[in-house]
Amino acid sequence: MAGGCAQVTASACIVGIGETRYARDKAWSPTTLALNLEASVRAIDDAGLRVHDIDGLMPFPGLSCAEEVAANLGISELAFTSTVHMGGASPVASLLHASLAVTSGAAKHVLLPSGWAGYSGARARQTVATDAQSVPGGAIARDYYIPYGLTAPPQWYALLARRHMAEYGTRPEQLGAVAVAMRRHAQANPNAVMRGRGMKLEDYLASPMIADPYRLLDCCLETDGGAAVVVTTEERARDLPRHPVRILAAAAGQPYPADEIVGRKDLFRIGLTSAAPRAFGQAGVRPADADFAQIYDCFTFEVLQQIEEAGFCKRGEGGSFVEGGRIELGGDLPVNTHGGLLSEAHVVGMNHVVEAVRQLRREAGERQVANAELGVVTGFGDFGDGSIVILAR
Amino acid sequence: MSARPLPQLTGLAGEFYGFCKVRELRFQRCVDCSAWRHVPRERCGECGSADFRWERSSGRGRVYTWTVANRSMHPAFPSDASVAPVVVEMEEGVRLVSALENCPPGELAIGMPVEVVYEDVTETVTLPKFRRRA
Numbered sequence: 001m002a003g004g005c006a007q008v009t010a011s012a013c014i015v016g017i018g019e020t021r022y023a024r025d026k027a028w029s030p031t032t033l034a035l036n037l038e039a040s041v042r043a044i045d046d047a048g049l050r051v052h053d054i055d056g057l058m059p060f061p062g063l064s065c066a067e068e069v070a071a072n073l074g075i076s077e078l079a080f081t082s083t084v085h086m087g088g089a090s091p092v093a094s095l096l097h098a099s100l101a102v103t104s105g106a107a108k109h110v111l112l113p114s115g116w117a118g119y120s121g122a123r124a125r126q127t128v129a130t131d132a133q134s135v136p137g138g139a140i141a142r143d144y145y146i147p148y149g150l151t152a153p154p155q156w157y158a159l160l161a162r163r164h165m166a167e168y169g170t171r172p173e174q175l176g177a178v179a180v181a182m183r184r185h186a187q188a189n190p191n192a193v194m195r196g197r198g199m200k201l202e203d204y205l206a207s208p209m210i211a212d213p214y215r216l217l218d219c220c221l222e223t224d225g226g227a228a229v230v231v232t233t234e235e236r237a238r239d240l241p242r243h244p245v246r247i248l249a250a251a252a253g254q255p256y257p258a259d260e261i262v263g264r265k266d267l268f269r270i271g272l273t274s275a276a277p278r279a280f281g282q283a284g285v286r287p288a289d290a291d292f293a294q295i296y297d298c299f300t301f302e303v304l305q306q307i308e309e310a311g312f313c314k315r316g317e318g319g320s321f322v323e324g325g326r327i328e329l330g331g332d333l334p335v336n337t338h339g340g341l342l343s344e345a346h347v348v349g350m351n352h353v354v355e356a357v358r359q360l361r362r363e364a365g366e367r368q369v370a371n372a373e374l375g376v377v378t379g380f381g382d383f384g385d386g387s388i389v390i391l392a393r
Numbered sequence: 394m395s396a397r398p399l400p401q402l403t404g405l406a407g408e409f410y411g412f413c414k415v416r417e418l419r420f421q422r423c424v425d426c427s428a429w430r431h432v433p434r435e436r437c438g439e440c441g442s443a444d445f446r447w448e449r450s451s452g453r454g455r456v457y458t459w460t461v462a463n464r465s466m467h468p469a470f471p472s473d474a475s476v477a478p479v480v481v482e483m484e485e486g487v488r489l490v491s492a493l494e495n496c497p498p499g500e501l502a503i504g505m506p507v508e509v510v511y512e513d514v515t516e517t518v519t520l521p522k523f524r525r526r527a
Binding site: 151214262 | 470488498
């Protein structure tokens with residue numbers, strides 16, 4: 001294999017996955033730390049490792065920190081800690097860093113915990129309002145967006161969705177097709193918050209406007225939950241109990257400028273636009289080779305946009321791509337087979353990584369994609385930061 | 394309702410809003426390559442030059458995109474389906490987040506011609522806003 005980067009990332013594997021219960025339950029009220037710890041313990045156990053085998057730690061930005069997680073888990077010898085600051089793109093981007101860490105020898109087993117009390121604690125919609133520095137370029141939001149009432153992610157991305165509708169004829173029914181697909185998948189997932197609550201396109205269209213053109217059912221859930229994975233080398237993975245899932249390639253990218261969302265020359269160019277071709281090129285596969293994709297679905301249009309920018313279709317064709325059941329189980333490209341942030345839970349995208357591993361291990365039960373060999377997971381965060389990992393059985 | 398959040402009048406933001414206070418919409422323009430820019434930056438994103446002037450905008454632009462404050466996301470901004478944060482693309486090519494006066498969201502359209510007006514929000518802060526023009 002040519003190219004230094006390809007050699008480095010080709011031999012890392014995900015060997016353990018862990019999830020907590022996902023819920024919106026007023027009687028539960030777990031802490032963010034407890035969710036991170038429970039998911040971590042389960043992932044370490046799933047990997048067939050003990051806590052003291054973990055020597056690398058990459059927590060999600062702003063939700064926990066390495067010192068806190070290590071102290072509460074009892075990890076006494078940390079060789080590598082780092083946190084990627086890309087919002088919802090962080091977990092997938094962290095797989096790039098973790099791969100580099102284990103293949104370079106900087107660490108043996110890297111734990112990536114995510115999760116938060118997003119329902120019983122502070123809500124996502126309030127994050128920027130209460131802490132401008134929670135997004136890169138928070139000073140720009142504070143000085144140029146928030147004074148006009150443009151304060152929260154659904155509003156920022158609604159600006160893009162409307163412009164896409166105007167330029168390419170994208171219709172509300174197409175955004176609705178994304179929401180309906182995620183909800184259908186959640187019905188086959190025992191841990192999905194929206195299991196048992198089916199939804200049709202008519203329900204979607206009848207849901208109240210939140211930030212026009214975004215309706216309530218365009219928006220991800222606010223839930224309590226944690227998810228974690230463990231990364232090590234392919235060589236070490238051979239001695240562990242689970243079928244290892246290989247990281248063929250991982251990449252991250254940023255739009256320009258990344259700290260501001262309305263002034264870009266090309267409004268639709270996001271981090272994934274440059275990261276995806278790098279990842280597919282490095283893995284030596286094409287988007288059409290993927291058996292499924294877990295796409296960061298903070299809002300419906302972002303799924304459509306990432307499908308375009310990752311190269312699953314051309315820009316402007318995302319609306320027709322998501323129609324007709326193509327992204328549903330049984331379709332050409334099942335997307336978010338667990339129900340995603342829209343209908344499983346908002347675990348900042350680490351639940352997408354866990355689901356991809358589960359699919360490639362062929363442990364997804366009634367929602368299993370037949371003969372799944374190759375899967376793609378994306379992350380999307382802040383003002384369009386992007387990340388992508390290509391995983392193989 | 395909590396206090397309305399305001400820009401912090403320091404550095405380049407202080408300069409930008411300082412002009413607004415005297416009813417002048419000015420954007421940075423690179424001395425070396427003539428590129429206009431907004432939001433304010435220390436250096437030119439096109440050529441890297443640190444030399445710029447605050448040049449007067451025509452004040453005219455067109456609606457580029459918008460959303461509506463259907464659901465409150467911030468304690469200072471109540472749910473109000475009559476309020477639409479807009480993005481305006483100015484004749485100079487830069488875009489800025491703003492709001493339209495006397496234009497309910499139902500009458501908004503991409504490409505609608507608009508011109509700048511000013512709202513004195515406090516004694517020290519004046520925000521540029523826009524209104525329809527023929």
